[in-house]
Amino acid sequence: MMRRIAVLDAPTNLGLRPPTASSVPGCAKAPGALRDHGLLARLRARDAGCLTPPRYDPGDWRPGDGVCHAPEISAYSAALADRIGAIIDRGEFPLVLGGDCSVLLGSALAMHRLGEAVGGRIGLVFVDGHSDFRHPGNASYVGAAAGEDLALVTGRGQPDLAAIEGRRPYFRDVDVVVLGIRAQDEYRLDLQAAGITTRPVPALRAEGAARTAQWAHEQVVDCAGYWVHIDVDVLDPAVMPAVDAPDPGGIAFAELEILLAGLVDTPHCLGVELTVFDPDYDPEGAYAAEIVNTVVAGLAPVVAPGALPPRLLPADPMAPTPRTGNGRRAERGPVIAPAPAVATDPIGPPAAPPGEGDPTPAPAADTSV
DSSP states (O other): OBOOEEEEEEOOOTTSOOSSTTOOOGGGGHHHHHHTTTHHHHHTOEEEEEOOOOOOOOTTOOTTSOSTTHHHHHHHHHHHHHHHHHHHHTTOEEEEEESSTTHHHHHHHHHHHHHHHHTSOEEEEEEOSSOOOOOTTTSSOOOOGGGTHHHHHTTOSOHHHHTGGGOOOSSOGGGEEEESOOTTOTTHHHHHHHTOEEEOHHHHHHHOHHHHHHHHHHHTTTSSEEEEEEEGGGBOTTTOOOSSSOOSSOBOHHHHHHHHHHHHSSTTEEEEEEEOOOGGGOTTSHHHHHHHHHHHHHTGGGGSTTOOOEEEEOOOTTSOOOBOTTSOBOOOOOEEEEOOOBOOOOOOOOOOOOOTTOOOOOOOOOOOO
């Protein structure tokens, strides 16, 4: 018996600026590219289908107009939240294949709905090469939701994105852990001022990926469960240049695999999303193959024998309220008890590694800013 993964494609590129005046971001092709390398078969996952996004069309958007594609992103996020919620209701583990980082808004909305349903809070482990914390309070203007997703899901920004269904914030600052940003991230001091816990790459590497995953668990211990966001630009562009904003100083595939395995190796992890891979910069498919190898190995604890899907239950009102590490009383969230497991076959054999001499595409322009 093991926990079943359900793979849902969310191929939106609405959160990015166009790479050029006559092109659109290629990350909408990422789910298909990863499926072509046998991701579902190797995970023995259920195909949860594809949520088709609205048409990418910035129109006459100009700085000062707010977030580009905001109405479309808002509607898409609500529909994505519905699909994620349905997967969790089946006792399955959602793996959402983005798309750009605006996918996080749909996941965040789903988690807030879930938290409200059980009377508790859901946390977020945000694994990303950039903080994505630009908002009207720290920038002259906003425009690309993929560069603003963490700000939006913590309640900063225009209400049609930051407060869908009147929910604001989707995640509380104290329930967010940021891993893998670069040491000199533009908004690192804003994260610190907000009380959002961070571990940049130098600290992550100094402590190690396995210990960092355990540390992240400890930061969200008072939550009922947590969601994991992974932007593949957390990887160094020397090994993963096929993203919209390659930034030196990232981690290696082996470190991401260990980190992911540690984060999902608990029934408190409710699901994972993968974002920003752009197949337009991977003509031979070598990077898609590396991502699939990493994801399959990293999600192995989810489908290991004995792994159980979570069921969120209200906390016992008579139970003592835990305290945080600094001694202040914390809000007590619901606890997670296992639901019946779903039988599946073991993970399939690994795909052949990419061949030597894979071409390295030219770095893409940063379209999330």
